[in-house]
Amino acid sequence: MKNTHDIKAIETAFEKIITNKVFKRSSLQERILRYLINEALSGKDVKEHSIGIELFQDKYTTNQNNSRIRSYVFYLRKKLDEYYKGQGRNETIIFNIEKGQYNLTFNKNSHLINTTKNKNVNSLPKKTVLYSLIATTALIAILFLATKFAKPSYIWTPIFNGKTICIVADNYMVANQFKDQENMFSSIKNVNNEADLSLFIKENPNLNLKAANFTMSSKMGPFGIHYLNQWFRAFDENFDIQLESETQFSDYNKANIIYIGQAKNMQASQPFFLRDSKAFELLLDGFLYKQEKKAKRYVASYDKLTSLEYAMVSYQKLDNGKFNIFFISNHDIGVMGIIKMFTSKNKLKEFTNQLPSSNSQFNALFKVTGLKRTEIECELVELEILE
Known part of the structure; x- marks a missing residue:
């Protein structure tokens, strides 16, 4: 379908999409889709930097590749595919974004064409x-x-019942410019934002540092999102995604929160993790569990073949009625292991059967082992029931 087709029909198709369940919690994808439609109707060639500049303005810089734009368009493409495989199956107009492209096209629905042809066959x-x-x-x-x-278990039921944001931990990156060399990018311990970097520069004036134009996350982020996406889609549900570096304290008042990542990278999320715990404390590379006058340290260890890590699942209801579930470990297999466990009906049932009631809030510490970080097993080692 060329862009000379009925604009009214295109606008009607757009309104149907954004009011559908697939898009109703995705205001960012809605903005991007609106922009791509306008550019397509104007016959303009859309590039990554044009999306960044038009929609994100000062939050986007053109001197470095901005992977966020590619991620946003990737998830928009996924949502469109999901919509057209479901309730949008019979739409006459298909909004399409080819892989590796940013231009949107308006295509005829081949499903309807084939259906019409089949009506004439009387075999x-x-x-x-x-x-x-x-x-x-x-x-x-x-x-x-x-x-x-x-039933998805009582743990997930309230998270499915409202807007949900999955927050992925990311590392704040800095650039160090050396003479006659390109920028060298790295993260610095305890430097998680501009204020931290400013203080660090004052203490280390000999280093030529500046904030990088990107942040970084380890593989627990994409793998965790993949497991969660499969789990949510099995119950016809969706969630939004954002980085911890972009998270505000107020986000915890607006939505249910799923946190994936390292505790050491928490900023706005830190006050909510283990806030009601009387048994657990965070260590540099693990957890401290205190019971009466005894204390146990659970610290990760690994070698070339096997890894032993400890990971925390913290599930709680806030005073505002929103629910949080934290998947925390400082290493990849820890987070990946507990997310896989809590998105498996059988394994999740085995765990909930150990709880005192069907609405228990808890902090659960797991020993996570893996062979070459692929074959992952989880074992509950400590459990704190929150009142």
């Missing part, structure tokens, strides 16, 4: 067609109801 008796249609409809209804009313 089966009418009664056979009718019975097949009834049987297929009944099967679809049964499968839909089975999925719709399947």
Whole structure:
């Protein structure tokens, strides 16, 4: 479909998309989609930097590649695919963004074209067609109801019932400019924002440092998002994503929060993690568990083949009615292991069966072991029930 087609039909299609469940919690994807439609109707060639400058202005710089734009368009493409495979299956206009591209096109729905052609083929008796249609409809209804009313466990039920944001921990990066060399990028311990960097520069005036134009996250971020996305889609649910470096304290008042990452990278999220705990404290590379007058240290260890790490799942309800679930470890397999466990119906059921009630809030410490960081096993070692 060329861009000379009915603008009213395109606007109608846009309104249907943004009011659909797939997009209703994704204001950022809605803004990007609106921008891409306008540019397509104007016949403009869209580039990564044009999206960054138009939509993010001073938060985007062109002197470095900005991976956020590619990520945002990637998730927009995924949401469009999900919409057209579901309730948008019969839309006459398909909004399409080719992989590796930023230009949006308006295509005809090939599904409708094939359906129209099939209507002219009368290869089966009418009664056979009718019975097949009834049987297929009944099967679809049964499968839909089975999925719709399947319980995801009490832990996930309230998180599915409202807006949810998944916050991914990221490292604040700095650039060090040497003579006759490119910028050297690195992270500095305890430097998590501009204020920290400013103080560090004052204490180390001989270093030619500046803030980098990007942050970094380890592989626990994308893998964790992948496991969560599969889990949410199984229950026809969605969540938004943002980085810890972009998170505000007020975000915890607006939505349920899932946190993925290292405790040491927390900024706005730090006051909420272990806030009601009387048994656990964070260590540099692990956790301290105190019971009566005894204390146990749980610290990670690893060699070339195997890894032993400790990871925390903290589940709590805030005073404002929002729920938080933290998946915390300073190493990849720790976070990846506990997220895989809490997005598995069988393993999650085994865990919840150990809790005193069906609405317990808790801090649970797991020993996570892995062979070459691939074969991951989780074992509960300490459990604190929150009142």
